[in-house]
Amino acid sequence: MIASGDLRSTAETVDPAWLTDVLRRSGALRSARVTDLIWKNVGAGMLGDSIRFDLRYDRDEGAPASVVGKFPARDAVSRATGIDYGLYQTEVRFYQEIAATVAVRAPKCYYADVDPATGDFAVILEDLGPARQGNQLTGCSIADAEQAMIQGAALHGPRWGEAGLRDIPWIASRAGTGQGVLDGMPDFIAEFHRRYDGILEPEFMAVADRYAANALAFLGRDYAPLTLGHVDFRLDNMLFDARGGTVPLAVLDWQSVSVTAGMLDISYFLGAGITRDERRQHERDLLTLYLEELRRYGVRDYGWDQLWHDYRVTAFQGVSTAIFASAATARTERGDAMFLAMARGACAQVIDIDSFGALLG
Numbered sequence: 192m193i194a195s196g197d198l199r200s201t202a203e204t205v206d207p208a209w210l211t212d213v214l215r216r217s218g219a220l221r222s223a224r225v226t227d228l229i230w231k232n233v234g235a236g237m238l239g240d241s242i243r244f245d246l247r248y249d250r251d252e253g254a255p256a257s258v259v260g261k262f263p264a265r266d267a268v269s270r271a272t273g274i275d276y277g278l279y280q281t282e283v284r285f286y287q288e289i290a291a292t293v294a295v296r297a298p299k300c301y302y303a304d305v306d307p308a309t310g311d312f313a314v315i316l317e318d319l320g321p322a323r324q325g326n327q328l329t330g331c332s333i334a335d336a337e338q339a340m341i342q343g344a345a346l347h348g349p350r351w352g353e354a355g356l357r358d359i360p361w362i363a364s365r366a367g368t369g370q371g372v373l374d375g376m377p378d379f380i381a382e383f384h385r386r387y388d389g390i391l392e393p394e395f396m397a398v399a400d401r402y403a404a405n406a407l408a409f410l411g412r413d414y415a416p417l418t419l420g421h422v423d424f425r426l427d428n429m430l431f432d433a434r435g436g437t438v439p440l441a442v443l444d445w446q447s448v449s450v451t452a453g454m455l456d457i458s459y460f461l462g463a464g465i466t467r468d469e470r471r472q473h474e475r476d477l478l479t480l481y482l483e484e485l486r487r488y489g490v491r492d493y494g495w496d497q498l499w500h501d502y503r504v505t506a507f508q509g510v511s512t513a514i515f516a517s518a519a520t521a522r523t524e525r526g527d528a529m530f531l532a533m534a535r536g537a538c539a540q541v542i543d544i545d546s547f548g549a550l551l552g
Contacts (some may be wrong), residue, residue: 198304200262200311202230202242210246210258213315217301219255223248230260238273238446238520239264239282243318257318258301263310266521274310276371277364278446283312284361285445289419294488295346296433296441319441322433325426327529331464333473335431338440339460340481343424346442347453348488352416356450369410372515376406382518391531395538401547402510408550409507414452416493422447423512424456426464427529454501455508457481462509463536470536471543478502503549509537 197212199205207225214220227247232240242260263279264270273279286300298316305312325331331339350356357363372379380403388396402409421428421442428444461470461477482498513534520526541547 198306198311198313200306200313202240202244202260202262205230205242205244205260210244210315213302214254214258219301220248221252223250223252223254233259238269238278239444243320255318257320259298259316259318261312261314261316263312268519268521270310272519273446277361279310279312280305280307280361281448282314282444282446285448286314288359289448290445293346293349293419295342296438297445298441298443319430319433319438321435322430322438322441325429325431325464327425327427327463328525328532330466331426331431333465333469333477335440336461336465336473336477337480338431339424339429339464340457340477341484342440342442343421343453343456343460344481344484344488346421347418347456348485348490351418351453351485351488351490352492353418356417356419359450362448362450372511373406373410375518376403376514379403379514379518383514386517386522386527387531387534391534394542395535398538398541399510399514399534402507402541403514405547405551406511409504409511412504414455414501416452417450418453420449420451420453420456421445422449422451422455422459422508424460425533426460452501452505453485454498455505458502458505458540459508459512459537462506462540463533467536467539467543470540500549503544503546506537506540506544506546507550509533510541513537 197209199209207228210228211220211224214225225246226249229245230242233243240262242262243257244260245257246255248254261282264273283303283305286303290297290300298319300314300316302313302315380399383399423444423446428442430441430443432439433441457478461474465473478498482495485493513530517526517530
């Protein structure tokens, strides 16, 4: 059960009495109360602040020893992006309305609320530690990538092809997001050049330029069948061996949920989650695993030929995100490294599988 009520949108405003109320309303706490808390920043989110709260109680009744809160980014540029593109509202609505209808392992939510007028929001989540944080800069093993395929299917499969997905009000309200990215693409690619000329390899910058010139073909494309997609399905948003190894993979950061092709998440992950050589060697096996997992959720009308075509087209998600997101967030050393890694992986993927041929052919 997700509580509602007095919204606290910064770590500093969260106090023991408020968390006591949140945990009681969610059913995680009976008669005990939180007496003290200590908080610290965790994670490396670009568009929101993640805080771990270590809790003390007046009695032991098995309540969580810690929880994780998510709040608007303190950086003004990142906060504006989160508000303007509906990302904060989307994360709240995912936990309120979607999480219970899909099989993907996401953190349990104790509280989720948003003020659409100001963009203030908060979610209070299960602490899945100890866990192994995915790292976009170092990549992952093939075994980890297999878990990502399993969880991708667990998100996509239960609502695959469901009529009316586009009519969910808060998803429908985000329909202009793609148009906003498209309208801003000339500025985004100019900023991408300003940041990364002389750093990103010329053959990859050429892919970025050609994509920017043809972005309408990707962003305006009608996919079928449709399902619910994470749309930022990458290592930084994943916890492996969570809860001390009892959860193989949990997926975090649900700010970009959209109705789209399921393959968009999968190609995005494979472009940046494993090395180019490993992707070349294992991508067909990983895609086969994803397809087999979809079958577990009753998906029968999606075969290899369509999957492979969709994979080639949706590889542009990594290119598009590297261009757009790098220009829309505050510049940091780690951010530059992450966006460059994303661009390199996605551009190499586009070249290897001739994605322009699938998109424009």
